[in-house]
Amino acid sequence: MPTWVAFATSVASAPSAEPAFAVSAEVLAIEGDFDYGEYLASECTTCHQASGGNDGIPSIIGWENEDFVTAMHAYKQKHRENPVMQMIAGRLADDEIAALAVYFKSLAE
Amino acid sequence: MTLNRRSFIGTSAAVAAAVSAPMVKAGGHGKPRVVVVGGGAGGATAARYIAKDSKGEIDVTLIEPTRTYYTCFFSNLYLGGFKEISDIGHTYGNLAAAGINVVHDWAVGVDRDAKTVSLAGGGAVPYDKLILSPGIDFVDGAVEGWDLSAQNAMPHAYKAGSQSELLKAQLKAMPQGGTFAMVAPPNPFRCPPGPYERVSMVAHFLKNNNPTAKIIVADPKPKFSKMALFQEGWSKHYDGMIDWVGPDFGGDNVSVDPGAMTVTIDGEVNKVDVCNVIPAMKAGRIAELAGVTDGNWAPVNAVDMSTKADADIHVLGDAAAQGDMPKSGFSANSQAKVCAMAVRGALTGSKVFPAKFSNTCWSLIDTNDGIKVGASYKATDEKIAKVDGFISKTGESAELRQATYEESEGWYSGITADMFG
Numbered sequence A: 001m002p003t004w005v006a007f008a009t010s011v012a013s014a015p016s017a018e019p020a021f022a023v024s025a026e027v028l029a030i031e032g033d034f035d036y037g038e039y040l041a042s043e044c045t046t047c048h049q050a051s052g053g054n055d056g057i058p059s060i061i062g063w064e065n066e067d068f069v070t071a072m073h074a075y076k077q078k079h080r081e082n083p084v085m086q087m088i089a090g091r092l093a094d095d096e097i098a099a100l101a102v103y104f105k106s107l108a109e
Numbered sequence B: 001m002t003l004n005r006r007s008f009i010g011t012s013a014a015v016a017a018a019v020s021a022p023m024v025k026a027g028g029h030g031k032p033r034v035v036v037v038g039g040g041a042g043g044a045t046a047a048r049y050i051a052k053d054s055k056g057e058i059d060v061t062l063i064e065p066t067r068t069y070y071t072c073f074f075s076n077l078y079l080g081g082f083k084e085i086s087d088i089g090h091t092y093g094n095l096a097a098a099g100i101n102v103v104h105d106w107a108v109g110v111d112r113d114a115k116t117v118s119l120a121g122g123g124a125v126p127y128d129k130l131i132l133s134p135g136i137d138f139v140d141g142a143v144e145g146w147d148l149s150a151q152n153a154m155p156h157a158y159k160a161g162s163q164s165e166l167l168k169a170q171l172k173a174m175p176q177g178g179t180f181a182m183v184a185p186p187n188p189f190r191c192p193p194g195p196y197e198r199v200s201m202v203a204h205f206l207k208n209n210n211p212t213a214k215i216i217v218a219d220p221k222p223k224f225s226k227m228a229l230f231q232e233g234w235s236k237h238y239d240g241m242i243d244w245v246g247p248d249f250g251g252d253n254v255s256v257d258p259g260a261m262t263v264t265i266d267g268e269v270n271k272v273d274v275c276n277v278i279p280a281m282k283a284g285r286i287a288e289l290a291g292v293t294d295g296n297w298a299p300v301n302a303v304d305m306s307t308k309a310d311a312d313i314h315v316l317g318d319a320a321a322q323g324d325m326p327k328s329g330f331s332a333n334s335q336a337k338v339c340a341m342a343v344r345g346a347l348t349g350s351k352v353f354p355a356k357f358s359n360t361c362w363s364l365i366d367t368n369d370g371i372k373v374g375a376s377y378k379a380t381d382e383k384i385a386k387v388d389g390f391i392s393k394t395g396e397s398a399e400l401r402q403a404t405y406e407e408s409e410g411w412y413s414g415i416t417a418d419m420f421g
Helices: A002-013 A025-029 A035-042 A065-076 A085-091 A092-107 B005-019 B022-026 B045-052 B075-080 B092-097 B161-172 B192-210 B228-239 B283-291 B329-348 B397-418
Strands: B033-037 B059-063 B068-070 B087-091 B102-103 B107-111 B118-119 B125-128 B131-132 B136-138 B179-183 B215-217 B242-245 B254-259 B262-265 B266-270 B274-277 B281-283 B313-315 B358-365 B367-379 B382-393
Touching: A002 B262, A025 B022, A025 B242, A035 A092, A035 B329, A065 A085, A065 A092, A065 B118, A065 B358, A085 B136, A085 B358, A085 B382, B033 B045, B033 B125, B045 B059, B045 B131, B045 B329, B045 B358, B045 B397, B059 B087, B075 B161, B075 B192, B075 B367, B087 B397, B092 B329, B107 B125, B107 B283, B131 B329, B131 B358, B161 B192, B161 B274, B179 B192, B179 B266, B192 B215, B192 B228, B192 B358, B192 B382, B242 B382, B313 B329, B329 B358
Parallel strands: B033 B059, B033 B131, B059 B102, B131 B313, B179 B215, B179 B274, B215 B242
Antiparallel strands: B068 B087, B107 B118, B118 B125, B136 B281, B254 B262, B262 B266, B358 B367, B367 B382
16 A cells, blocks of 8 residues: 555544534643654554554544544543543543654654 | 774763763663573564664663574464464564564573673673563473483473474374373463463374374373363363373372373373473573572562673563563563663663553453453562452353453464564
C-alpha cells in the first residue's frame, strides 16, 4: 500500500467531534510532554500499531490533539464503551493524555 | 591497523572520556552491553525497545535458539482451524536490521562474577545488564507416567511450533467417536485461560469433523480463568461433548501411560486416542542456571524487573515471580517496556518514568465468540500489584462477542509488530 493511502486511512479513522461529550478548554490547552508521551505510548503500542496499521484495532496516529484528548477523556469517564480503553484511560492523568496526544500525532508526520 | 584487545579498550576509553558520556556506568569498556536471553514477548520486546530508544548508545545482543518463533498465543486458534501455522511464525530479520545482534544459540550458563553468558555453540557473551526471558520449562515428575520422552505420544503443545503441529495432526487422525483427553496444569502456569481456550478450539474442530467424539479434561484446580464464560460457551456450542473433571471428582489424582494411551483419573482407567498433557511449570532453565530462582520461579523487583538475587539480571514474563500479573504474552511485553526503560536509564542516564503495567487476555470459544479479561497494575515495594480490572460477561450479544474476537486479531497484529518490528 502506498504511504499516502495508509496515512489517509489512519486519519479517516479519527473520530469526528462527539456532540454529546466535550472536554473543557483548560484540559484541551494542556501542553503535552513528548518524552513522557513516548514512554506512555509503549503501553498503547501493544495493540495500536505505531505504523498506523489497523486490522481489528483502530490506528491512533496523526489525530488532531482535540480529537485524541476528547476520545481519551470519553473513555476515562465511561462515555465511550470498551472496557480495555476505559481501564487504560481511567488511570491516565490530564497531562498524560496530553503527552500521548502529542506523541501519537507526531508519528504520522 | 590491527586492533588487539588492549588497544581497543584504550581507544574506547578515550572516546568515552572525550564525549564525557555517562558510559562510565558500563565499566569503562566502551558502549554499555545488554544481553537478552529469549526472543518471545518479553525478550524480543525488551531488545527492540532498548535498541530503538537508545539510538545506538547501547549494544544489544539477543540470544534465541529458534530462527522462526511460533507464538504460544493464537496457537490454539491454529488447532481450531482459524489460523495457519505460518500465521503464528515470526523471524528476527527486522530486529537484526534494527541493529540488534541476533544470535541463534542456546544460553547454557551465566557467570555472574565475570558477567558473561555462555553459549551451547561455544564462547561467551559479556554483559553489563542481562535480561532473561526464557519462558517456561516443565516440572519433572509433575504428571505420573509422563516425561519429555513421552511428548510425541502425549504432546504438551505448550511451547508452540512442532508440538502444536503434532497435536493438530493427532486431532485430525482421531477415529470417529474417539476420545481427546487433556491433563490441565496446576497454578501458576503460562496463559491461565489457555487450556480452556484449547478445549474450545478442539471442540470446534471435532464438532465439524468428528461430531460424536468426546473430550475429557482432568483438572487439579477447582476454578479456572473465565470459568463461567467458558462453561456457558461449552453448553451453548458443544453441549454434551466436554467432560470437565475437577478435583472434587479426582481431577487432581491423575496418571498416564503413553505406551498404552491411557489416562487414569482417580483410579478409573480411560483409553484415549489423543492425550494433551500440560504439566506443572517452572521458569525456563537458564534462570535456574543463573542462580536467580527461588523454587520454581525468579523473584523480581516490580519497579524494574531486576531479580532479588542480582541487580544486574532482570527476568521478564512467565519465568518471573512478580506478584499479581498473569503469565501471558501481553504481561511479558508490558514488563519488557518497564525493564527496557530502567535498563536504559541505568546505562545511559536517560529519563526513567514510573512503572505502569497492563494485561489483557482474549480467548475464542467458537466462531466469532470472543471473550476477554484484563487488568492494570502498578509497582509497589512488595510486588506488581493489581489496580483495576474487567472481564467479559455471560450472556453478551453476538455482536459484542464478534467485536471482541476482531479486537483480538488487531491485538495479535499489534503485539507481534511491537515484538519483532
